[in-house]
Amino acid sequence: DAKTTQPTSMDCAEGRAANLPCNHSTISGNEYVYWYRQIHSQGPQYIIHGLKNNETNEMASLIITEDRKSSTLILPHATLRDTAVYYCIAVGAGNNRKLIWGLGTSLAVNP
Amino acid sequence: GAGVSQSPRYKVAKRGQDVALRCDPISGHVSLFWYQQALGQGPEFLTYFQNEAQLDKSGLPSDRFFAERPEGSVSTLKIQRTQQEDSAVYLCASSPRTVNQPQHFGDGTRLSIL
Numbered sequence: 001d002a003k004t005t006q007p008t009s010m011d012c013a014e015g016r017a018a019n020l021p022c023n024h025s026t027i028s029g030n031e032y033v034y035w036y037r038q039i040h041s042q043g044p045q046y047i048i049h050g051l052k053n054n055e056t057n058e059m060a061s062l063i064i065t066e067d068r069k070s071s072t073l074i075l076p077h078a079t080l081r082d083t084a085v086y087y088c089i090a091v092g093a094g095n096n097r098k099l100i101w102g103l104g105t106s107l108a109v110n111p
Numbered sequence: 112g113a114g115v116s117q118s119p120r121y122k123v124a125k126r127g128q129d130v131a132l133r134c135d136p137i138s139g140h141v142s143l144f145w146y147q148q149a150l151g152q153g154p155e156f157l158t159y160f161q162n163e164a165q166l167d168k169s170g171l172p173s174d175r176f177f178a179e180r181p182e183g184s185v186s187t188l189k190i191q192r193t194q195q196e197d198s199a200v201y202l203c204a205s206s207p208r209t210v211n212q213p214q215h216f217g218d219g220t221r222l223s224i225l
Contacts, residue, residue: 032211043115043202043216044154087153093211098144098167101153 002027002090009106018075022088025069037084115217136205146202
C-alpha cells in the first residue's frame, strides 16, 4: 500500500471550512483513498473514500487530483466536535485490506 | 446501536498475568481485524480473520499474542505473560464481505500493565 503524508497539525475557526491535505504520490491504480478520524478516547470513524472521482457525503467532501497524487478532505462548516486526528490511508482493493496508518493530522477547531 | 462492541473498556493487569479482550463485530460482517494503538501513534495491524479463518497474523508482536474467532462472529485477543510494553489501546474492526467497504471500529480496550 502506498505511503501517505499529512501535515502534523492544523487549526480552523468554527463555522469555516476545514481543508485537510494528503499526499500519496506513489499510489497505484487500484488503491483507494480512505479518510478516517479519531476523536479522543474513541475508535476511528470512517468518513469517506474515493478512487479518482470527487466524492461527497453527509460528513465531508473528498477532492482527488487528476493525477491521483494528492487529495483534500473538506469539512464544509467545521464545528467544535470535528476536533480530532484525521487519517488519510491508501487502501488496495480486496477483502484482506489491513489499514496502514500514519500519524494523521491533528485538527483543532477553535471557537 | 449495532456497532462494534469491545469489552472490557479498560483493563489493568500486573506484569506476568494473562488477559483476554473481547470483540463483538457488526452482525453479518465477515472480516474482522485487530489493531494495537500506542499513545500518540496511529493504529498498527495485528491480525485479520475472514469468518473463522485467521488469514493474516503477521502483525502479532510475539507468540504471547493469540487471537481466535471460533464461530466466525465474536473474537478474543489473548495476551499471555503480559509485559509493560503491551500497554496500549487494542482496537477491533469489522467489515462486510463486499469489497471496497470501510472497516467499522469499536472504541477499543485500554490495557495498562503495571
